Amino acid sequence: MSQTPKLSTAPRVDTGKGAARRDRRAGNVPAVLYGHGTDPKHLLLPNLALAAILRNGGVNAVIDLDIDGESQLALTRQVDVHATRDYIQHVDLLIVRRGEKVIVEVPIVVEGEPGPAGGLVVQDASAVEIEADALSIPEHLVASIEGLEPVANIFAGDLELPAGVTLVSPADLLVASVNESKAAAEPTEDEEAAGEAEAAE
Known part of the structure; x- marks a missing residue:
């Protein structure tokens, strides 16, 4: 990947199916970021921007996340797509570092x-x-x-x-x-x- 795409994030305060439905109606995708011994972070990603990144970068896209003003590289580890409506339901993200092999x-x-x-x-x-x-x-x-x-x-x-x-x-x-x-x-x-x-x- 010649240039790592950037993506803004927001903290996901509420969890559960009801909260996830509200987040998706608002144009966001619930996500969890984990790895390197850190506590999992629950985030919201903009749906349209995320979908464009996955179309261009494939299933193993690496994204430069903006989390509270700090940059964090993450690899899309699992993307859950609705079986019939074809929208992204949830994303698992793995923390990666430059030069790291996966x-x-x-x-x-x-x-x-x-x-x-x-x-x-x-x-x-x-x-x-x-x-x-x-x-x-x-x-x-x-x-x-x-x-x-x-x-x-x-x-x-x-x-x-x-x-x-x-x-x-x-x-x-x-x-x-x-x-x-x-x-x-x-x-x-x-x-x-x-x-x-x-x-x-």
Whole structure:
């Protein structure tokens, strides 16, 4: 992340479901900030600004919080979104420091087209765990299937990682595969007839 987005905060005085609903109606998202042995802080974050940061920075966005006039870096650890109304209900934030490494789960994006033989592309894992500098977490990792012929597998250990990033998930975790398509795998009627004729002979 080239520039850490800034976000103003307000203390969350009242807790509970009723208070949370009132806060959300007022355009705020309830949040809790914890980590580094500090007592948890209950905060309110502006909904629209937070949503924009998460859209641009991904699920592992690092935010520069303004708390009572003091700056505090925080990593979005968990974002709870309403199942049907698609709004942010609550956010867990982890205190981080510049130069600190963190372990996070990063999404995998499958890119490319299989080779001339084609094939059925299956994404077997949607994310992997990595360790990276808190301010240099990649938004996603790419699993390239470009030119692969059936049957081919891509494992977590095959993923290309940015400098300074190490893999935490098992290297043999299956990420994506190119398999024979159902049409290619199943014999046609003519092939079945030919096979039966050979068996009869």
